[in-house]
Each structure stands twice: as structure tokens, then as C-alpha cells.
Amino acid sequence: MPAQVAVSVHGPNQVPDGGLTEQWERLLAQSTRSESLFQSRSWLDQLPAPEKGPPWELFTLHDPRGELLALAPVRRGRQRLRFHVSARTLAEIRLPAVNLQGSEPLLAEGQPPLEALVDALWRHYPRAQCLYLDSVTVNGDVWRQLQRLHAAGWALVYAPDGPRAHHMLDLPTAFPAYLRAQFSAKTRNTLRRKQRQLAAAGELRLWRVEKASEVADFLARAAEVSRQSWQHRRLGPRVHQTAAEQRRLCGLAERGLLRSYLLFCGHQPCAFVLGYQYRGVFHYSEVAFDARYGRRRLSPSLVLLYRLIEDLTVHRPARCLDFGVGDADYKRLFANRCHTDATVLVLRRSWRNRLLLAAHRGFRGAIRTLKGGLGGVRPSRPSLPAPAVGRGGAHGG
Template identity: 30%
Template sequence: MNDFTHQLVDEDELPAGAPRAQAAASLPDAAQRFELADVTDRHDAPELLAAWRDMLGRGTSPEKLYQSPEFFRCIVESEHGTTRTHALYAVHRRSDGACVGIVPVRKSAQEVGFGVGPLRFGGRKLATLQVLGSVPLLDRSEPGLAAFVFDSLLRRHPECQVLSMQAVPAPQVDALDSLAGLTAKVFNGMRGCHTVPLPENFDAYLQKFSSKKRYNLTRQVRLLGAEAGEVQVCRIEAPEQVAGLIEAMRAILPAGHFAELANAARLERMARHGLMHSYVIRCGVQDVAVVLGTRSSDVWHVHNIAALPKYHALSAGTSAVHLALQDVITHFSFADADFGYGSPNQDFRATHVLKHRCTVLVCRARSATAALLAAHRVWQHAADGVVARIKEAQRRLKQRNIAARQAKAAAG
């Protein structure tokens, strides 16, 4: 069995083709060495927090935000007086009681659908235990630890059919190939996540652009100010600022999008625990753009960017991101800005680094769930092939139509 705990941290550093270490311990051996304890009700205990923060500081997840003590407190508060879906586990070494893992989890559901493009022919919803942060906080020097933790979580939650890790970096996926008694499946393939490495100062960031692009970014901000009023950059971090953020979102976002995002209680919780990091771009007395974001210790996460439609021609959204990045780089020490999945704005492609991540589902080997996920993977591969052929046919048809029109115009 591969030593997943070790590889999870170090695989990025291995040269191509380097041999992978094999785990020295089987699951029964690991059960003699480790103990998984539910510490949900002690999540604020000082000794637990100290161990948690130490492991978080050494963690490698691209989504540390979601495995932090602050985010867990947000979940606890949001579920106060309701059915609990969250849990926090600590892993201790039996020999000396040392903490070798902290694993926050939350129950959810995973839809496994069968379809082609927008067409859906059926599917099944799986009861899921989500491993928050995707890359678990485990001591990399302990062989067999991750397999023990995954197996123990499924035993603790027999109502859950799969464990879900929603953003596993591509270089770390192979480490999941051999987990004793378990199987790990990449769900719906790899996706490109757009990140921006943040230098120490804004001038260094600007040097990534051509001189023409630097001029255009400055010009766009200047034109926006000339048309809409003096440009102000309002950073939103504190609970008392959330009301202003929501009013800006109400003015800028479509009604459906606003209803989905503008949850005042949730946004205030994030701000109260130091996780909110958004921006409102105001021109004169008018809010013209919002950048909705959150933060961990080393990453600024950008979730949504929106601008008033009447200022789209002035590239208000592009200016909002530019101004927000200027503030982030000048006043904070984040290593990266993470813009999530999708295609980056053309104006910022010179600065973006594409990092591939995927959802990984872990379940019991030789189970009905494993068979379902295997069937889905075969189906999805075939469906993707059909969609690719349709798009290629459409492209060729478009080219033929253009050529026919050009030939007709030349003949006329």
C-alpha cells in the first residue's frame, strides 16, 4: 500500500518517474498504533487548538480555510439548535498520546448523475462525509496513518457511503491508488483552478504585464472614475461592514444571484471569525462593483466578481479586481490569490497559474458504491467523447458555412 500520508506532502517535490514509498503498516497494525477520538465538543480546548494550529501551519491543502478552527466555529454556530452535521476528530499515537492528526468533517450528499451534456438520464444521491480542506491534516512521518483515518471515519459513520475530498491537487491523486480495503475514485475528472502567486509588492506584480497592459489597466480605472465619480476601494472585513456589502450586492447582482449569496448571518459569522475579505468599489456615492472573497492564513479566495451592467463597457469588473489585488498585495502577505475553477479574465491571464484539482470519493472496495462509481467513470468517459465529437462537428459546420458565404460574396 502506498504511504499516502507521506506522499500527500512530498509528491510535488519528487522528480518525474521517482519510485513511490510503500507503507510499512497494514490497517490492523495501524489500529494498534493510532486512536481516532471525537473531540467535537472540545473544539475550543486550548491544548487541542494548539495542536490544530500547528498542523494547519504545516498543512499543504489549497483550501486550508475550510479546515481551520475559525471555519469550524462558523459551522458550529450555524447549526446551533439544529441537527448536527459536523464533527471534529483528533488522531493520537497510542504509544505516547501525541496528536498526529486533526480531521474536521461534515455530512453532505453527492449526486452521481448519468447523462450527456445537458441531458440527464438518471442518477443516485450518495450519503457523504466531506473531509473539510480536502488534504487532511495528518503527520506525514506516520506510515499508514491516512488509510487508518479513512477506514475509521467510514466505520464511525456507517450511514455515509463515501468520503469526499473536493479539491485534491492533481500531483497528489496517485497517492490514493492503494488504500487497504478502500477504493478512491476521481469524480468528474480534473478541473483547472486559476491562482495568482502574489509577490511582495505591487510593482513586482505589475511587471508581469506588458507595458501596454499596465497602461490599459491604469487607464480603465481613470476612465471609470471620470464617468462614475471618484473611485474608492472599500475593504470588507468586520461584521458591522456586512450590511453595506449586502446593499452593494443588492444593487449590483441579479435577483437570483443575490438571493443565493447574500446570507447576512453567514457573512457576519465569517467576518466575526476573521475569514471575510471582500471589496466594494464605490464611485462617488454609488457602489459599482463587488469582489466577494474570504481568506485563510496564506490564501485570498475570490468567490464572485460583479459590476453594474451600465459600467461593463468601462471594464468595471476588471478594474475592481485590479484595485482589490493592489490592496491585498500592499497590506497583506498572502502567498496566492485563488479565483477558483473556470476561465480567467483575458486581462489577467499573464499573471494566472493554472493548478489542476479534482474531487476524490473514497468508499469500501468491492461494494455497491464502488461499482456505481466505476460505472459512472466509464459512462462519463464515453459521454465526454460524444460531447467532444459533437463540438468538433459543429466547429467544422461553422467553418464550412463561413467558407460558403465568403465564396458567394467573392462570386457576387
């Protein structure tokens, strides 16, 4: 570990009130990353406890004068490295992992002391094989430090699916202003027509879910929609109607973080969004719609998103909507800002991990070659600049 950086580790019951808590809140307030929600104490305290050990721990990094450099909440778990074609998983390897909450440390000043943090994580979690960073901004400070660690051979740094689009929507104060700025007259007419078509099948009602008393009913109705969705058939349940999930969402609601939606067509729920709002950022976390409406050429998820955005401008207004990782047509349609990010794994240097990454990289390359040789097959993601970090490919399968 670099001698100029001192690292301390605090469990959930070991974070002292006062100085450190105040510094934590101040860094969250200063952060410009929408992912700061996942680094907040309010979010971390609702995470389910593992079988062994604390649900999360807080790493603090200080310089020789004792000045705080960075905070990094982390959580232990297992990370899947999938060998997949589109949504179909052919095989997967589960690696003992440490999840860096929010993907990048909360910085007090200067460059992120990433080498010291990774070294401390390896020492504290000797069985962990990788550090998981869900959304690293390409060409940002953390990305460049990862490049240096990779080039120096200090760690194995790998972006399994390469870079991808991350869409955002900066919300105006008035919904009509957003519609005029975002869409042509033809598209605005199309969106209104889709609402009329869905309304012809039943009266439309948007239910905003923010209270703990609403969580059980929301989960039951969202699970009903999920079971009829294409995502359920290909990816599994989109919501979990369990006691643990109900407790988690109730806890988030009590802290003012829960903001989810359910769209009814008549008496029937037809689409839902599981979402959260923190410091003016709405997180569009999980979405599904009843595929039976799609077979009738109706668009419940599009109508839900349209009305959700309108609600974000009038009730507890948000300044930004984060569509989350990955690209999609509807995100490109409604978003007005986009940056490039990537999921990154930082692995210990070992022959086993080297062979694993070589096998995965070879598999991804074969899939890209196969797709490129099939005329008319559209890649699942747009082509993006290749990262300098070790990569699995610029296109996901």
C-alpha cells in the first residue's frame, strides 16, 4: 500500500456520530454522480444482511496529516462472469467479490487513491477474487487510474461488455417545455395517439408509490405484471414479492427514497417502474409491462414513461432522470444527455484469473465475429469507442 495513504475500516455500528458522519454527508452533497444514492447511509442500511459478516463496510482513506481523501462503502458478495448470447446464458462463473457501492469512491480532494483502496480491499477480504464496479465513466479519473493499474500489471482490469451508452434526462421545470424541446410535432402526435389507443382499452390511472403502507400492494400488483412480461420469460422475475424485499422498500420509503409507479388500464395493472429518488435524481431502476398489451400493438411502458416524466416535473420535482446502464430505443427517444460508461472487474493477479479472462475474451470475440457474419442481425448495442482497459468487446451479446 502507498505509504502516504492510511486506510481505516468501519462496520455499520462502528461509524461514529459527528465528524465522520458529517464528512460523509458533505461528500454526498458535493458529488456530481447520480450513483451517490448507492453510497448513502440511508440506502446501505436497507441492504439485506449476508449469512456471515456485516451487510456493508466503510473504508476511509487519509493522507499523512490525517486529512480525509476519500470514502468508499463496499459490500461483499459473488459476481457472475457470464458466457451469454443476448439474454441466454450458456455458462457462468461466480467469483467471490467486493462491490464498490456507487462504482467510484467519494472524493474529498484530488485524484482517487485507487491503488491504496484496492490494496486495502485485498488485505481485508483475502478470499475475494475481484472488485466489482458497476458503472465507471469512460475517460474519467477512475477509468484512467484503472488503465494505469492494468498497464503496470498491478491488477487484471477487465470490462466484460466494453463501453456502452448511459442515458440521462435533465428535466425542465415544465413538462410542455420538455415536449417541445425534445420531440418533433410528428413524434408528439404519435405519443398522444399511443395514449388514446391504450385508453380505449380501459381508463388509464397512474399510481405513484412513496409510502411504506403502499409497498405490499405495489409488490403484489407489480409481480402480476412481471409474470406476464417478456423479461420474466427471458430473465426471470423483475420484482421479488418476499418479506425481505418488502422490508427493504418500506425502509427506503420511510427515508423518502422510494418513488415507484404502476399504470392501470381499467382495473388491470399493465406496466410498472421500480424507482428511487435521492437529492433530485430519479433512478429508473426496474421496468416491465404486460406483454399481452404489446401483442395488441399497445404501448403501456411508453405511456407509463411519458406520464412518469410529467409527474417528475410537478410532484416533488426531480432535476434529473437516470435511465441506468445499457442502451435502448426508448432511452434514446426520451433522454437528452448521454455519456459512456462500462462495468469493470478488477481481479487479483493469478494464472487462474488470467485463463478465465482469456476464455471469456475469446468467447466474446467469437460471438462478435458470428454476429458480423450474419447479414441483417443488428448488434444489441451501438458501436462505441474501444476502451483501453482490458475488454470483452464493444458489443454486448
